[in-house]
Amino acid sequence: MKPYSLLIFDWDGTLMDSAAHITQCMRDAIQLVGAESRTDQEIRYIIGLGLDEAIRALYPQAPTSLIRAIADEYRQEFLVRTTHGSELFAGARETLHILAAQGYDLAVATGKSRRGLNKVLDETGLRELFPITRxxxxxxxxxxxQMLEEILTDYDAAPHDALMIGDSEYDLHMALAIGMDSLAVSYGVHDLARLQQAQPRGYVDDVAHIPDWLEKQKVIE
Incomplete structure (x- = not known):
């Protein structure tokens, strides 16, 4: 018996090595609107939130007009102006195909926009592996x-049927809030000590280790 029927993946920092690209696009957007600069570390720590929420975290006292201006420039930088994208982490593609072949349902829960996620799903050719995304x-x-709750509804699954896999505290706290197990990946935007505060069931240092981790859970169960 598999330990879960449904695996829900974060995208940026979990499947795709996109932190540097996101950070550069945000830095450029901030510069274009003339806002006070933020460090790369500050920007990396808000990766995983929705765009407006991420910018608000960087500028908690800013007027809505500034938040919108930065968001608009970021979208242009990320979706239009930059010709180079990001690559999947080594082993991510193979891992996803292994998990699908083992009978796991796969989903994505991401801070990306729908337009942004569709773009990378098409560029990577992975759309068919993820029939349900939020x-x-x-x-x-x-x-x-809420995005986890909606994915569970679409799959007619309960929280104990699913595992949330992510690289940020936002991913893990989202799962914790509804009693869903989570698996931290230590190679993304948040360090392991920060991730462990959200009580993941375990962690992996490489995306390719996920099938082995799941296999060990089968033995435990």
Missing amino acids: CADETRSKPHP
Whole structure:
């Protein structure tokens, strides 16, 4: 028996090595609107939130007009102006195909916009592996668990049937809020000590280790 029937993946920092690209696009957007600069570390720590929520975290006292201006420039940078994208982490594609072949249902819960997620799903050729996905601009942003609740409804699954896999505290707190197990990945935007505060069931240092971790859970169960 598999330990779960449904695996829900975060995208950026979990499957795709996109932190540097996101950070550069945000830095450029901030510069274009003339806002006070933020460090790369500050920007990395808000990756995983919805775009508006991420910018608000960087500028908690800013007027809505500035938040919108930065968001608009970021979308242009990320979706239009930059010709280079990001790559999947080594082993991510193979891992996903292994998990699908083992009978797991796969889903994505991401802070990306629908347009942004569709773009990378098409570029990577992975759309067919993820029949159900949720994005921050069509439901509530992480760490609110609404996107997980909607994915569970679509799969007619309960929280104990699913595992949330992510690299940020937002992913793990989202799962914790509804009693869903989570698996932290230590190679993304948040360090392991920060991730462990959200009580994941375990962690892996490489995306390719996920099938082995799941196999060990089968033995435990």
